[in-house]
Amino acid sequence: MPIPGRSKASRPKSAGRNVKGTLWIKVNPNKPETDLIRIAADVIKKGGLVAFPTETVYGLGADALNPDAVAKIFKAKERPADNPIIVHIADKKDVYRLAHDVQAKAEKLMSEFWPGPLTLTLKRSNIMPDITVAGLDTVAIRMPSNEVALALIRESGKPIAAPSANRAGKPSPTIAEHVIDDLAGRIDVVLDGGPTRVGVESTVIDMATTVPQVLRPGGISFEELKRVLGKVSLHPGATASRGFRVLKARAPGMKHRHYAPEAELIVVEGRLNEVVKRVKELTALSMADGKTVGILATDGSVSNYDADVVKSLGSRSDVGSIAKNLFRMLREFDEENVDVIIAEGISVKGLGLAVMNRLRRASDFNIVRAS
Ligand code: TXA
Ligand code: MG
Numbered sequence: 001m002p003i004p005g006r007s008k009a010s011r012p013k014s015a016g017r018n019v020k021g022t023l024w025i026k027v028n029p030n031k032p033e034t035d036l037i038r039i040a041a042d043v044i045k046k047g048g049l050v051a052f053p054t055e056t057v058y059g060l061g062a063d064a065l066n067p068d069a070v071a072k073i074f075k076a077k078e079r080p081a082d083n084p085i086i087v088h089i090a091d092k093k094d095v096y097r098l099a100h101d102v103q104a105k106a107e108k109l110m111s112e113f114w115p116g117p118l119t120l121t122l123k124r125s126n127i128m129p130d131i132t133v134a135g136l137d138t139v140a141i142r143m144p145s146n147e148v149a150l151a152l153i154r155e156s157g158k159p160i161a162a163p164s165a166n167r168a169g170k171p172s173p174t175i176a177e178h179v180i181d182d183l184a185g186r187i188d189v190v191l192d193g194g195p196t197r198v199g200v201e202s203t204v205i206d207m208a209t210t211v212p213q214v215l216r217p218g219g220i221s222f223e224e225l226k227r228v229l230g231k232v233s234l235h236p237g238a239t240a241s242r243g244f245r246v247l248k249a250r251a252p253g254m255k256h257r258h259y260a261p262e263a264e265l266i267v268v269e270g271r272l273n274e275v276v277k278r279v280k281e282l283t284a285l286s287m288a289d290g291k292t293v294g295i296l297a298t299d300g301s302v303s304n305y306d307a308d309v310v311k312s313l314g315s316r317s318d319v320g321s322i323a324k325n326l327f328r329m330l331r332e333f334d335e336e337n338v339d340v341i342i343a344e345g346i347s348v349k350g351l352g353l354a355v356m357n358r359l360r361r362a363s364d365f366n367i368v369r370a371s
Contacts (some may be wrong), residue, residue, distance in 0.1 A: 013038055020185030029053065029193035032151045036191075038366075041155035044069075049076060051165040051179045052152050053193035054144040056117045056219050058179050058326045059088065059162030060187065061152070064098075064152065067129040070161050076186040079168045084120050084134035085161040086202070087141050090153040098159060099139055100125050105229060106207040110230050114147035117202040117219025128175060134159050138208050148193040149208045151278075154186075164201060165190075171259045171327040171362065174199050178331060192289070194201040199324035200354045203234070214238055219323075238357060239348070241269070242365045261330045263294065263338050267363045269345035270370035276304050279342050280368035283307050284348035286340050294338035298322070299348040301344060311337050319351045326355055330362060 015036055016025035027036050040050045047069040050061045060077060062069035074081055087098060092110055095102060098124035106120050124139035133139050144150065153160050164172035167182045176192035183190075203218035207226065213233045214222055225232050230317045268278045279295060283305070286293045294309040302312040311329050316319030333341050343359060345367075348350050360367060 008126055009120075016189075019180055021235065022180065022184045022196075023189045024180060024192060025189060026192045027148055030147055031192075032148045032179055032193070034151075034155075037148070037151045037155045040085060040152055040189045040191050041157075042126055044152070044156040044158055044160065044175070047072075048189070049073060049187040050152065051176075051183065051187055051190040052149050053191065053196055054117075054149045054162075054205070055146045055178075055196060056086070056144075057174055057178065058165040058190075059086075059144075059149070059160075060165035060179075060183065062164040063090070063156070064088075064159040064161035065127060065129065065134050066158075067131045067244060070129065073161065073163065077163060077166070077168050079163060081131075082134050082279075083163075084140060085132055085247055086204075087128075087132065087139055087161045087165050088149065088153055088162055089141060089143050090150045092143065094159055095122070095141055098125055098128060098141060099123055101208075105205065108228060109207070109225070110143075113220050114143040114222075115150065116143075117145075119202045119218075121204065121206045122207055122214070123208055130168045130355040133301050142202055146193065146196075148191055152191065155226070167350070169258060170331045171261060172201060174324070174327050178328075181331075185206055194326075197324070198213050198320075199326060199328075200351070200358060203354070206235075217357050219354065220350070221350045222293065222353060223350060229273045232317050239353070240365070241360055241367055246278045259330070260364065261341060261362065262320060264340045265330075265359075265363040265368070266342050266366050266368060267345050267359050268342065268368045268370050272301060272344075274370040275344050276301050278368060279305065279344060282342050286342070291339040292337065294333040294336065294341045296333075296343035297340055298344055300347065309333065309338055316346060319349075319355065320345065321348060323351050323355050326358060346367045 016023045084138045101123045119142040121140045166180045173179045174196045198219045201218045203220040204216040206213045293307040295305045295307045299315040
């Protein structure tokens with residue numbers, strides 16, 4: 001009910017801060033304010049762009065069924081047109097509108113892991129515009145668990161196509177400031193719900209093959225999927241520790257460089273004591289070359305190092321904290337103007353597989369084996 005003497009039209013002006021034409025709106029992450037969500041939902045309905053938090057990373061959203069709106073995502077991000085976009089929904093029923101031939105296995109995953117960081121690729125229905133799925137015969141769908149994301153999808157009444165809200169090639173944003181850094185002036189609204197909980201993107205699993213295959217490791221681990229599905233495979237690109245050519249890309253994102261900071265990044269993998277030795281050697285070499293060096297360590301090893309900038313991702317016994325900090329710290333090193341980042345590798349168990357997949361790609365497979 002409108003309150004007399006108070007104009008509703010004045011709300012957008014005070015709703016947030018204007019940065020180069022992008023409206024930055026802070027929302028309550030647990031109980032998003034309906035009037036604020038409505039401002040963003042109206043933008044989606046009109047074919048505009050809204051960045052919003054999910055539990056993994058911030059997404060850059062548009063109406064998935066509006067080809068002109070989706071085209072704006074590609075333009076704002078400078079994303080290659082052959083890289084399809086994940087469609088976000090708030091109601092499982094929508095799967096049957098966007099996809100067909102949904103198998104029992106896929107339904108099992110939906111009931112086990114949704115809402116949450118798992119994306120299923122399914123046979124697309126013909127309401128999906130070509131541009132959203134980059135011309136593929138499948139569509140990638142997920143139901144996020146973040147309350148702001150769910151409120152935005154519900155309030156707009158649209159399935160929302162959303163890649164990560166970074167410029168193509170850069171680390172994914174885990175706070176709204178990163179979205180502003182990359183996209184201010186290129187998008188209409190950022191809904192700021194604070195830091196994201198998981199920190200790495202969703203797991204992408206192809207459910208359109210006989211044996212489901214993980215195309216991108218992420219927030220739901222391979223071990224968890226195996227427990228539910230029994231039979232599941234891992235695409236070689238998911239575990240790759242060197243670059244390889246993707247000819248016919250089933251997961252087109254694989255062939256583009258990703259997650260990369262400006263600085264050169266070297267990943268040192270192996271047993272921890274050997275890794276520490278090698279990181280120290282590489283640091284000395286780079287410093288002798290006159291380079292500014294940043295080290296990305298873990299809690300148990302961080303005290304061994306002396307360099308221009310030294311950070312710890314967190315404890316190796318809490319890989320969740322490592323995943324949460326990874327992209328933010330890669331961006332921080334760039335702000336601190338280091339020339340080279342030397343990072344410790346971690347175990348590929350559980351979430352560690354997603355962390356190492358991102359780190360290896362961010363380094364463009366610049367990997368040193370310590371032994
Ligand atoms: O957690 C996430 O997944 C985040 C949040 C915003 O939901 N989104 C995200 O989107 O990471 P993006 O565009 O940065 O990565 C999507 C990945 C890409 O590697 C893309 O190639 C793949 O999913 N993908 C999308 N549709 C696909 C399809 N139909 N078949 C195979 N891979 C697909
Ligand atoms: Mg991305």
